[in-house]
Amino acid sequence: MRDSLVSLLQTVRLIYSVSRYYNTSERTSSLMIKITNQMIIACRDYVTKRGREVIWGQDRVAVRSRLKHCLRLNKY
Secondary structure (H helix, E strand, O other): OHHHHHHHHHHHHHHHHHOOOOOOHHHHHHHHHHHHHHHHHHHHHHHOOOOOOOHHHOOHHHHHHHHHHHHHHHHO
């Protein structure tokens, strides 16, 4: 996901500069919020194995690794 994030942000910037609808900061912010919410859902699904397991029932090392991946995505 992190690799495609740069191209996604470049696409949003292009949409902002070309689109008649998304050329306001409010509408672009709304689009960014939607993208961010999808990233959060993807991280939650990644950590919980698509909702099949709670974090407390998984191996501690594996959960810690998945959480670190999500935190790195947040920092990026």
